[in-house]
Each structure stands twice: as C-alpha cells, then as structure tokens.
Amino acid sequence: MIQIAxxxxxxxxxxxxxxxIVRVRVLRQDAPGQESYWERHAVPYxxxxxxxxxxxxxxxxxxxxxxxxxxxxxxxxxxxxxxxxSCTMLVNGRTRMACTALVDKLLEExxxxxxxxxxxxxxxVRDLVVDRQRVFRALxxxxxxxxxxxxxxxxxxxxxxxxxxxxxYPLSTCMSCGCCLEACPxxxxxxxxxxxxxxxxxxxxxxxxxxxxxxxGAHAISQAMLFNSHPTGKMIADERLKAITSQGGIQMCGxxxxxxxxxxxxxxLTRSIARAGRAATVWAIKKLFDR
Amino acid sequence: MAVAAVSPKSILPLACGxxxxxxxxxxxxxxxxxxxxxxxxxxxxxxTITRLFVSESExxxxxxxxxxxLIYRLFSLSGLVPVGAxxxxxxxxxxxxxxxxxxxQSRVDLIHSLxxxxxxIEWVFIFLPxxxxxxxxxxxIAGGLPNVGSYPYAGNVRYTLQRATGMIVFAFIIWxxxxxxxxxxxxxxxxFDPHHASSSxxxxxxxxxxxxxxxxxxVSAVFHLSNGLWTLGITWGLWTSxxxxxxxxxxxxxVGVLLGGVGLGALVGMRNVNVEDAKVIEDRMEGVKRMLEGxxxxxxxxxxxxxxxxxxxxxSPAASTTGVSTTGI
Ligand code: SF4
Ligand code: SF4
Ligand code: FES
Numbered sequence: 001m002i003q004i005a006x007x008x009x010x011x012x013x014x015x016x017x018x019x020x021i022v023r024v025r026v027l028r029q030d031a032p033g034q035e036s037y038w039e040r041h042a043v044p045y046x047x048x049x050x051x052x053x054x055x056x057x058x059x060x061x062x063x064x065x066x067x068x069x070x071x072x073x074x075x076x077x078x079x080x081x082x083x084x085x086s087c088t089m090l091v092n093g094r095t096r097m098a099c100t101a102l103v104d105k106l107l108e109e110x111x112x113x114x115x116x117x118x119x120x121x122x123x124x125v126r127d128l129v130v131d132r133q134r135v136f137r138a139l140x141x142x143x144x145x146x147x148x149x150x151x152x153x154x155x156x157x158x159x160x161x162x163x164x165x166x167x168x169y170p171l172s173t174c175m176s177c178g179c180c181l182e183a184c185p186x187x188x189x190x191x192x193x194x195x196x197x198x199x200x201x202x203x204x205x206x207x208x209x210x211x212x213x214x215x216x217g218a219h220a221i222s223q224a225m226l227f228n229s230h231p232t233g234k235m236i237a238d239e240r241l242k243a244i245t246s247q248g249g250i251q252m253c254g255x256x257x258x259x260x261x262x263x264x265x266x267x268x269l270t271r272s273i274a275r276a277g278r279a280a281t282v283w284a285i286k287k288l289f290d291r
Numbered sequence: 292m293a294v295a296a297v298s299p300k301s302i303l304p305l306a307c308g309x310x311x312x313x314x315x316x317x318x319x320x321x322x323x324x325x326x327x328x329x330x331x332x333x334x335x336x337x338x339t340i341t342r343l344f345v346s347e348s349e350x351x352x353x354x355x356x357x358x359x360x361l362i363y364r365l366f367s368l369s370g371l372v373p374v375g376a377x378x379x380x381x382x383x384x385x386x387x388x389x390x391x392x393x394x395x396q397s398r399v400d401l402i403h404s405l406x407x408x409x410x411x412i413e414w415v416f417i418f419l420p421x422x423x424x425x426x427x428x429x430x431x432i433a434g435g436l437p438n439v440g441s442y443p444y445a446g447n448v449r450y451t452l453q454r455a456t457g458m459i460v461f462a463f464i465i466w467x468x469x470x471x472x473x474x475x476x477x478x479x480x481x482x483f484d485p486h487h488a489s490s491s492x493x494x495x496x497x498x499x500x501x502x503x504x505x506x507x508x509x510v511s512a513v514f515h516l517s518n519g520l521w522t523l524g525i526t527w528g529l530w531t532s533x534x535x536x537x538x539x540x541x542x543x544x545x546v547g548v549l550l551g552g553v554g555l556g557a558l559v560g561m562r563n564v565n566v567e568d569a570k571v572i573e574d575r576m577e578g579v580k581r582m583l584e585g586x587x588x589x590x591x592x593x594x595x596x597x598x599x600x601x602x603x604x605x606x607s608p609a610a611s612t613t614g615v616s617t618t619g620i
Binding site: 185268276 | 359
C-alpha cells in the first residue's frame with residue numbers, strides 16, 4: 001500500500017490511481033450499551049476524499065472488506081465545512097472533525113489504513129454516532145446566552161468596542177463539537193441508562209444531575225467568559241461564576257492544555273480558563289468579604 | 292447512576308485501580324464526618340465561608356461536593372504554602388552541609404531550639420498540609436484519565452508527570468520519614484540524630500541505592516513544585532495569556548533547575564561528609580551548647596569539651612534557616 005503515500009502525477013497515473021484501495025478500520029457498535037467490534041472496509045481511492053466521503057462510499061457498498069453484506073456504518077454530519085460541530089470522531093486515534101480530515105493527509109500519516117472510532121467520552125448511539133447532550137447541558141449550566149427576553153422593548157444595546165469584539169469573536173466560533181472534552185484527561189464519560197419503569201422526565205432529571213457532577217468542560221468555561229465579557233451578558237456574570245465554581249466546575253481542570261491543542265476552531269481555551277480562574281478568585285474573595 | 296468508564300488505556304497504574312465514583316464514595320463518607328461538625332458551625336454563624344459554594348444539585352450534596360471549589364483551591368494553595376515553601380527551606384537547610392558539618396549542625400540546632408514546640412509545628416505546618424495535599428491529589432488522580440499516548444503534547448506530558456511525580460514523592464516521603472525521622476524509629480528507622488546531623492545523615496545515605504532513590508525523590512519533588520507553580524498561576528489567574536504562560540513556564544523552569552541543584556547538592560554534600568570528622572565537630576558543638584545551658588557535658592564522647600571550647604568554624608546560630616549564601620551552589 002506504500003504507493004498511496006506517494007504523490008503521483010494525476011494525469012500519468014490515472015490508471016494506477018483507480019486501482020488504489022483505501023483501507024479503513026471502523027469500531028462499530030449496534031446499539032447503546034452493546035459490545036463494540038472492529039470491521040474492515042476497502043474503498044476505492046479518489047482524489048480529494050475526506051472521511052465523510054469515505055463513509056459515504058462504505059454506506060453505498062454496504063459490504064465489509066471480506067465481502068460480507070453489512071449494515072452501513074452510521075455517522076453524524078451536517079455542514080461539511082467545520083462549522084456545525086456534528087461530525088466529531090476519533091480519526092487515527094485523535095479527536096477531530098471528519099469533514100475536514102482529508103484522506104490524502106491521513107494516508108501520509110499512515111499509508112496502511114485509516115482508523116475510525118466514536119468519541120470515547122460520550123455514550124455511543126450507534127457506530128460513530130454519539131450522544132453529546134452533556135455538551136449542551138454544560139452550556140445551559142453556565143447560561144451561555146445574553147438574557148434579553150422580555151415583554152417590552154429594551155432599546156438598543158450598549159456598544160462594543162472593536163477591541164472587545166476582537167477578543168470575543170474567536171470565542172464565539174465554538175461549535176460545541178466536543179473535541180476539547182474528548183481530549184481532556186479530566187473529562188470522564190458519564191453514561192446514564194433509562195430504567196424500564198422510569199418516565200422520560202425522571203430520566204432527564206437523573207441524567208442532568210449525573211452530568212452536573214462531572215467536569216463542566218473547557219467549552220462551557222470559555223462560553224461563560226464570552227458572555228461575561230458582553231455588556232448585556234455581564235448582567236448575570238455572577239450566576240455564571242457561581243456555575244463554574246460549583247461541583248464539576250473550573251477547579252476540575254488539571255491544566256493539561258489538550259483542549260486548546262485539539263480545538264478545530266483554534267479557540268484560546270486556556271486563556272479563557274485562566275481568565276475564568278482569575279474571575280473566580282476575585283469573585284470568591286469578594287463573596288467572602290462582602291457578606 | 293452515572294457510569295464513570297475508566298479506560299484500560301490509562302497509563303497511570305493508580306488510575307486503573309481506582310474508580311471515579313468509588314473515590315467519590317469514600318470521600319462522602321469522610322464528608323459525613325465533617326458534615327456533622329459543619330452543621331454545628333453553621334448554627335453559630337450562618338455566614339460561614341462554607342455556605343458560599345452551594346451546589347446546585349438537588350439531592351442533598353455532601354460537605355465535600357458543596358465545597359469542591361474551595362477544597363481544590365486550598366489544595367492548590369497548600370502546594371505552595373506551606374508544603375512548597377517547606378521543601379525550599381528544607382533543601383536549602385540541607386544544602387548548608389556543603390559549607391561543612393558545622394554549618395548544617397548549627398541550622399539543625401536552630402530548628403531544634405524550638406524544643407517542645409517542634410512537634411506541633413511539624414504537624415500543623417508540614418505533615419497535616421502534606422496529608423491534605425496528598426489526599427486531594429490522589430482523588431484528582433483517581434478522577435483523571437491520562438491520555439498522553441493519543442495526545443503527546445508538551446502540556447499533557449507535564450500533566451501526566453505532575454501526577455506521576457506526586458505519587459513518587461508521596462511514597463518517597465513516607466520512606467524518608469521512616470528512614471530518618473524519629474517517628475520511624477519504631478519501624479527500625481529514625482536514623483537521623485539531631486545532635487549528629489551530618490554524620491548520622493551521611494551514614495544513612497551512604498548505600499548507592501539509597502543515594503539513587505533520594506535523587507529520584509528530590510528531582511520528583513522539585514519538578515512537582517516548579518510545575519505546580521506554573522499551573523497554580525493559571526488556576527488562580529495570575530497568568531492568562533499564552534505569552535504570559537510561556538514566560539511563566541520559563542520562570543518555573545529556572546526555579547526548578549536552581550532548586551534541583553540545591554537539592555542534589557545537598558544530597559551529594561551529605562553523602563560526601565567525612566563521618567569521623569563530622570562527629571568531632573558535632574560533639575564539640577554539643578558540648579558548647581550544654582555548657583551554655585549550664586548542663587554537664589554528659590555522655591559526651593572522646594572529643595567533648597575538655598578545655599575551653601575552641602571557636603567553631605560556623606557557629607552562627609542566628610543565621611536564618613534559609614540563609615545559605617555559603618552553600619557554593
Ligand atoms: S471549544 Fe473548540 S473544541 Fe471545544 S466545543 Fe468549542 S469548537 Fe469544539
Ligand atoms: S486545560 Fe483543563 S480543560 Fe483543557 S484539556 Fe486540560 S484539564 Fe481539560
Ligand atoms: S459536518 Fe459540520 S463540522 Fe463536520
């Protein structure tokens with residue numbers, strides 16, 4: 001398979017290129033809570049493929065490398081341009097967006113095969129699809145929004161200086177993909193299974209409580225800082241600080257700084273975390289003396 | 292119940308053995324004890340600091356979970372003061388042996404001049420903070436999932452080393468205490484004699500394997516402190532921008548290298564002490580001390596105070612414990 005790694009002249013190697021096979025190893029799981037298993041697939045090589053197009057070919061063939069007829073591998077995707085955050089998976093062991101994982105680059109890394117696994121910190125729904133509810137629950141906890149709901153017109157909001165905009169913009173590009181959480185050594189999986197006799201509401205409550213016991217995650221800390229720097233969002237700054245200093249809050253961060261290294265949007269997460277640490281320090285001291 | 296899956300990939304052996312939830316459970320048992328006291332305090336003054344960090348979870352959270360932020364911040368602080376500060380003083384004091392056994396002995400004498408206060412001070416400012424730091428530290432290690440294999444970034448390597456050195460240092464300190472501290476005498480250790488500081492330490496540190504293990508212990512402790520200094524700055528928000536963090540990491544590297552030099556210097560100095568010569572000096576100093584206190588120089592062997600005490604090479608008992616300008620490092 002070495003020839004795959006070689007950069008061949010497309011025109012002269014046309015015939016050869018069509019013979020190329022990309023080998024893919026997928027960690028599959030049929031349903032939540034079931035055993036996972038490896039399955040190998042062989043996909044004809046095409047130029048400018050990405051992991052999503054590989055998965056599309058696999059679905060079209062519905063056949064494993066050894067010729068068995070298999071159900072298509074399930075995966076999640078939407079925008080195909082790294083803005084929606086839905087296609088996160090472990091490509092060659094590392095968390096990243098499948099839609100921007102280019103096959104040519106992956107084969108340069110490892111010409112033998114491409115390895116696809118679902119994220120390990122979230123419950124698997126099926127194959128490469130995971131349940132990322134906890135990502136959104138964390139955003140809910142830190143109130144990652146500007147509270148402007150009301151029955152009358154508040155008028156126009158305060159101005160934001162270009163400098164502030166420049167600080168805030170990168171943080172606002174977060175797409176809740178969960179890469180920062182997957183790579184974080186302090187973030188551990190929380191999988192809650194609905195009991196037979198449990199109502200949907202009770203299950204939701206129990207699951208939220210379980211989520212809230214675990215680490216809130218870098219993305220939520222960063223969003224808390226984004227909205228605490230917004231002139232209107234600031235109005236509930238203390239509520240956000242309370243959330244990020246409650247159980248599973250910023251104190252769980254171990255400063256490994258993997259989050260910032262893997263964030264596909266290059267969000268300065270460790271800066272947000274340190275700013276949140278500073279804000280939490282000041283807030284806690286203030287609370288101590290202001291009573 | 293939440294299922295905390297501990298991946299078999301965790302590279303720290305301890306992370307495998309511990310379950311996150313299990314660690315939490317033992318924690319809440321401890322919490323139950325603390326809680327009863329806490330309630331009493333609460334009744335006296337409803338505005339105790341513990342009430343600041345009320346957890347939002349509905350199901351009656353324990354003292355520890357309600358105060359997780361405070362506990363982790365105290366954990367972070369305790370690593371610097373008093374535990375980190377103690378390490379610096381301890382290594383500098385020991386490195387004074389490089390200026391001769393007399394210099395080291397005078398510093399040991401200064402510490403032991405605390406007399407009956409020494410034990411409570413040791414416990415309040417050294418052992419209990421260390422135990423607190425270690426307890427929370429082990430809970431953190433148990434809750435983490437090191438993944439340096441998949442994400443071999445420098446920061447992640449430091450994260451993993453911080454945990455590994457924490458465990459090494461914990462084991463080392465226990466052994467170190469058994470071997471040298473008087474409390475270890477019951478276990479066949481307790482070899483350090485404060486009246487013969489350099490000579491007794493030199494004898495204890497003589498075996499090659501002991502020297503190697505001490506070098507590992509010292510380097511681990513120094514790494515843990517200097518890297519901890521850097522993470523502490525992020526935790527408390529002292530350095531927030533990537534550039535400031537880079538500058539801070541240089542500072543922590545310099546601190547680490549200097550302190551590592553002091554620590555290893557102390558080890559080498561201690562092992563190179565000429566035991567016989569040191570004993571002569573120590574006995575002479577012991578004799579002077581007893582004379583000044585008006586006690587007979589009882590039990591003083593051969594080289595005791597026969598005539599008037601000769602001037603001692605480095606008698607300055609007033610030197611502060613940190614003052615080791617003469618260490619030559
Ligand atoms: S911070 Fe980055 S890695 Fe984390 S969810 Fe947002 S975009 Fe994804
Ligand atoms: S810096 Fe904190 S949030 Fe980011 S990966 Fe490390 S432990 Fe996780
Ligand atoms: S499909 Fe939207 S980020 Fe990949």
